[in-house]
Amino acid sequence: MFGSRFHCPDCGSSDAFRSRRRTFLEKYILPFFLLKPVRCANCYLRMNASALIPVRERDHRPVHPHAAA
Ligand SMILES: [Zn+2]
16 A cells, blocks of 8 residues: 555556546545546556556547547
């Protein structure tokens, strides 16, 4: 939980992108707990990770269809 590197709980990838903060929770509550929304670069699972974990900035590739909702 307090690891310094991203590790996807689903596919085990260590590569992730920063995700947009959409909800009140993500904008105001998660930062309070040092969490941020990230998306796995491999399987596109969206999750909250420690704000201390370095992840890549979003690029401009189209959003994965399964992640669009
Ligand atoms: Zn993954």
